[in-house]
Structures are given as C-alpha cells and as structure tokens.
C-alpha cells in the first residue's frame with residue numbers, strides 16, 4: 001500500500017470475533033476529497049470496517065492507514081471526525097448541554113485533563129453554527145429531536161476542524177425531512193469545504209445524491225463503483241435492503 005497518498009485505506013483486512021469472520025480480505029482506498037458510501041446488510045461488517053480503519057479494532061490480518069500513515073503510527077486525531085453508530089441514542093436525562101457535546105470534539109486537541117480554552121468554546125460554537133443548531137447550544141442534549149441530536153454529534157465531529165469524516169449510519173431512525181436536510185449538509189461539507197467522507201448508510205437515494213462512489217460489503221467487498229451502476233446491477237440494491245424509491249421512469253420495471 002502506498003501509505004503516503006492514502007487518506008483512508010484497508011489492505012487485505014480480515015477481522016474475526018471468535019468463530020465469526022466479520023471481514024474477509026477487505027481492501028479499500030479512499031482518496032482525498034472523495035465521498036464514499038458504504039452499504040451492506042446488517043452484520044456485513046460495515047461498523048467493523050470503520051472501526052478497523054480508525055484503529056479501534058485490530059485486524060487479524062492486513063493493515064489500515066489514515067491520512068498517509070499506517071494506523072498504529074497515526075496520532076493527529078484532530079484531523080478525523082467520527083460519528084459512531086447509535087451515537088444519538090443518549091439517555092434523555094444525560095446531563096450535558098449541546099455545547100458540551102460539541103466541546104468533546106476538542107478532546108484530541110486539548111486532552112481530557114486540561115480545561116477548555118476560549119478557543120475550544122469558539123470552535124465548538126462555530127461547529128454548532130456550521131450544522132445549523134447554534135441556537136440550541138444551551139439546551140440539554142436529551143431534549144433534542146433525533147435530527148437535531150444527530151447534528152449535535154456531527155458538530156462534535158467537526159469541532160476539531162477535521163479533513164476526514166466517518167459517519168456510521170447517522171440517520172437511522174430519523175424522519176425523512178430531517179434526513180434530507182442532514183444529507184444536504186453533509187454533501188455541502190464535501191463539495192464546498194472539501195472534506196473527505198466515508199458514509200455508512202442504508203439510504204440509497206441519499207447515497208446516490210451525495211456519494212461519488214459506493215462500496216457494498218458482505219464480509220468481502222462485493223461492489224465498488226458508481227451508485228447508479230450498483231442500482232442497475234442485478235437487483236443488488238434489493239438484496240442489500242436499501243430504501244429504493246419507485247422511479248416513474250421505471251414503472252413496472254423491477255419487482
């Protein structure tokens with residue numbers, strides 16, 4: 001693997017949890033400025049791949065890299081924003097304000113033992129403004145709607161001003177209108193601000209709208225190409241349980 005040019009990469013990665021093989025020889029390379037959608041059925045290894053890319057899971061075989069360095073030598077975590085799966089499912093009584101959640105995104109810069117500086121507060125406020133919820137800064141995180149809460153976690157991921165964003169099923173369980181706003185926002189982060197993005201999602205219209213490239217996973221990479229080709233290829237999108245809208249131009253087409 002040419003580690004230098006690799007923003008995010010996996011080479012021949014195999015991950016086993018006991019008798020379960022979650023990833024089997026997976027290779028993936030994300031280039032600077034790309035917006036890649038990662039899809040696959042439940043249990044196909046998407047979250048494991050994201051976590052392995054970030055060095056949170058140690059592969060049994062193969063290696064990963066981040067921002068041009070092998071993952072075990074990568075240290076500049078402020079360059080990476082990560083929204084884990086189910087981040088939004090917080091206890092309604094969780095005693096943190098929206099601003100405090102965004103501030104947690106500054107930990108890579110500050111370390112947990114140091115006090116927040118004015119610069120941290122300004123960055124956290126700016127991140128909340130960037131995702132359109134600056135006015136909710138003082139609200140308790142548990143009182144927000146699903147869509148607002150997801151924006152708060154996106155703000156946390158953006159608070160360190162990263163170059164790279166990994167979003168693991170960020171819009172699961174959120175209503176359609178909030179989903180569309182969120183994807184427009186993420187699309188803008190890629191197109192207007194040049195962030196490299198890896199998005200795990202079951203939402204094919206969103207993936208089609210935003211992503212340059214779609215990677216389908218089922219322990220192995222079974223497709224890597226344009227979202228439109230994925231849709232057209234032998235009912236793959238149905239097999240992957242994607243939300244495929246009815247196309248008027250395909251009336252009576254596919255089952």
Ligand code: ADP
Nearest residue numbers: 017020022040041042043044045046047048049
């Ligand atoms: P996805 O995100 O595509 O739903 P996951 O990466 O979460 O898939 O899981 C892939 C497989 O690995 C599943 O069979 C899951 O049950 C298993 N798995 C994931 N995490 C663990 C873990 N910490 N311990 C044991 N098995 C796990």
Ligand code: MG
Nearest residue numbers: 046047048085
């Ligand atoms: Mg998952």
